[in-house]
Amino acid sequence: MSEPLFEVEDLHVALPDPNNTKLFGPTPMIGILHGVNLRIEEGTVVGVVGESGSGKSTLGRTLVRLIEPVRGTIRFSGNDITHTDERLLRPLRRDLQVIFQDPLSALNPRLTIGTIIGRPLMLHRLAAGRKDARRQAEAALEMVGLPTAFASRYPHELSGGQRQRVGIARAIATRPRFVLADEIVSGLDVSSQAQILALLDRLRNELGLTIVFISHDLSVVRRLCDRVVVLRRGEVLENRPTGPLFDHPEHPYTAELKAAIPLPEVDEGWLDAAR
Template sequence: MTEPLLAATGIKVTYGAGTSLFGKKPGNTVLHGVDIAVAAGETVGIVGESGSGKTTLGRALLRLVDVADGEIRFDGQDITRLDDNAMRPLRRRMQMIFQDPMASLNPRHSIGRILGEPLILHGLAENRKAARDQAAAMLDRVSLPEEVLARSPHELSGGQRQRIGIARAALLRPDFVLADEIVSGLDVSTQAQVLNLLKALSREMGLAMAFISHDLSVIRAVCDRVYVMQFGKIVEHGPCAEVFDNPQSAYTRTLLDAIPLPEIDPDWLDRVAVDEA
């Protein structure tokens, strides 16, 4: 693997630690010394059951939660304990696509405003007209009509809202994107459309991406490597084909055995796309 764009070593996250009238509170440790790396242009999967710590890890990588120990480096810079002001210039380069797009889209704003304001804020558009033009072009790229700019989030379907979430992240020309369970709850056909769109944008933009999912078929279809998490620790990692075809961890084997299909189908995404064409 080439030099990682984003690398975390020994990451520990603890919630609720502090002091009280009765002394120190140890808190609840969610991540126990996690190591993970993502290279430019690489898509890495993070998989595990609910409560395994995968979402906390993703938020720690973006510095949305503080780490108690360890180091996070982005593009060679130690960002582990940068304050909000120091992190601000990096926020455009590190974007997140949320599981529930409705919760991340302001219901009182139009799609045009949701897509356009970040462009102006980060200096990527000189004025509102330039921002609208960029937003319209990106809508076309994610197969949505320009008329969507005038609509509100509640007027769109779940799949359309997820496309808006992807468009919002891509418009800021990031280097790293964290996608957290972004196709959970969508039907298989819509999942395939969203995932193929994300794969295409990732190739075009050379993105480094961390893809969080509990669905191993999704991970196999879109990721180059995978990290398997259990109880806040990495129990196995490696190229997807190797991990899924020859799992070394008993926990990974348990996850594979729990899949309702007899085996992981790495080609389902391409097959669904052909069926929908």
């Protein structure tokens, strides 16, 4: 078997307990992830589902090392990044991009779209200068189906769907190997959702991206993801190819999640139709 892009073993994550703040002594921590094991093959889209508070975002943020685990191992492309400090992580950051749920709060309102997309390119020295960064930002806009003229606009001038495309453009501009997408279609209407999903599906094919796609909405995950990881209270209950997982959930909790969400019987062509 080829080397996976991510290899996670016995991952334990704890965060400061917000209900128990002490003035003195060590901050009380609360366990969020309890022994997660995960292999993510390069070029695949892995869905992470589970009810609110199950630890989906914490898992995603730990993968891209916005959070340091307390125990276990995270290997990215063979490199152990479990406890690597931020300075040493910096060269890897271009390969580990994140698209956030709410693009309005994730995009600096005072910067033009061109600057927002171009900044990471300057930061990682992937652009020869401002002009080159601008040119690459425009290319990224084209890749996500937005007019290059949007480079001169500001976030508030765009619709929700367009802003989420900008979030995607910024994430792919550095040509990363991995993108974390955390609830990125949750705030959008159904037709914008379909368009964003179709876009991600196209980009994954064109760029060979590996994506972790977090969603509480199983109908969304079903169409885009190759595999689905079901999380409950910080533990992985199932991790299987999407089709079999939906057709024959192994765990009662997966069946419950499936039953809780109205799954429209979508016809096979809808993703293409949305393109």
